[in-house]
Amino acid sequence: MSEHGRKYNVAVAGATGAVGGAMLDVLARLDFPVNELRFLASERSLGKKLKFKDLEIPVRLLSKDAFDGIDIALFSAGAARSLEFAPAAVAAGAVVIDNSSAYRMDDDIPLVVPEVNPHAISQYKNRGIIANPNCSTIQMLVALKPIYDRAGINRIVISTYQAVSGTGAKAIAELESQVKAYAAGEPIQKNVYPHQIAFNCLPHIDSFLDNGYTKEEMKMVNETRKIFEDSAIGVTATTVRVPVFYGHSESVNIETAEKITAAEVKELLATAPGVKVVDEPSLSIYPLALDCAGKFETLVGRIREDESIENGINLWVVADNILKGAALNAVQIAEIVARDYL
Secondary structure (H helix, E strand, C coil), X not given: CCCCCCCEEEEEEXXXXXXXXXXXXXXXXCCCCXXXXXXXXXXXXXXXEEEEXXXXXXXXECCCCCCXXXXXXXXXXXXXXXXXXXXXHHHCCCEEXXXXXXXXXXXXXXXXXXXXXXXXXXXXXXXXXXXXXXXXXXXXXXXXXXXXXXXXXXXXXXXXXXXXXXXXXXXXXXXXHHHHHHHHCCCCCCCCCXXXXXXXXXXXXXXXXXXXXXXXHHXXXXXXXXXXXXXXXXXXXXEEECCCCCCEEEXXXXXXXXXXXXXXHHHHHHCCCCEEECCEHHHCECCCHHHHCXXXXXXXXEEEEECCCCCEEEEEEEECCCHHHHHHXXXXXXXXXXXXXX
C-alpha cells in the first residue's frame, strides 16, 4: 500500500522479455502497491501465463487499446514499440516509464536516475513519459553523483566491460553454446555478434557512428550531460562486450573541479543512496560481476587517486545491468510517481 493508501493499476509492456520479467520481480520485492497488473506482449506470447507473487496472470496483446484504466505503464519492448504504443498509453491516462532509447534525448522528456535527479520526474507532465537511461550510464551516475555534488566533475573517462545479457536472451544462449563447443572441441557458431564472444572482448556495442564512436558510447556521453544538467562536463567512453552473463563493470576515471581525496570519496559513497562500497584490495575484496547478480546496489571499489593529474580519482563500478541498469531503476521511478504525483 502506498503512503496515502492507494493502489495502482500497472501495465508491463514487454512482460515476457528478460527486463520485463525482472520488472515483475522488482515490483514484488519492493512490495509496490499494485491493484491490477496487466502483462502485455506480442502475438507470439499470447496464452502464456506469468507469475506475480502467488498469482498467475495471462499475457495480453500489446495494442493501442490495452491501457484503459492503467495508472503506470512500464515499457520494455524496444524503441519501435515504445514509439508506437507509449503515446496511446498516455492518451489512456497512464504515466509511461520507458526503458528503451526512444525518448531519452527528447528535450521535453525527463531522463531519470532516482538517486541522481528525482526532481526531473515532474517534467513528465510535458508528454506523459519518463525515460529510463542506458544501463551503463545509470550505474556510473549513481556512483558519481555524491562526488559531483561535493567537488564538481570536469571530465569523465569510462571504459566498460558489459555482460552479454545487455544484448538479450539470444546473446546469453550464444555465449553458453560457444563455451560448450570450445570445451567439446567443436566448431564455434556465431550469430548475434560479428565475432566469437566466448574467451574474447569486443570493443563494439551498438553500431558505429561517423565520429568513430559507437551509439552506446555516445549514449553515455549525452545522457550524462542531460542527467547532471551540465553541458560543459567532458565525457569520453569506450564500451566493450565481455564474456560475462550478468553484470556490467566499469573503469571510471574522473577529474574533479576541486580536490577530493580517495578517503573522502570512500566516506561519501559509504552513505550514498543505492551504493555499496566493496573496497578492501589487500584482502582481494572489490566489486565483481559474479557478486552483483540479483543485487539492487551499485558496487564501488578500487577507489584511489589518479596520480597523473591534480584532481583525479579512479573507481571500479559494478551493477546488475538487468536490475539497476533497467528494471529496478524503472520501478524506483514508478514509486516516486505514485508517491508524489498521482
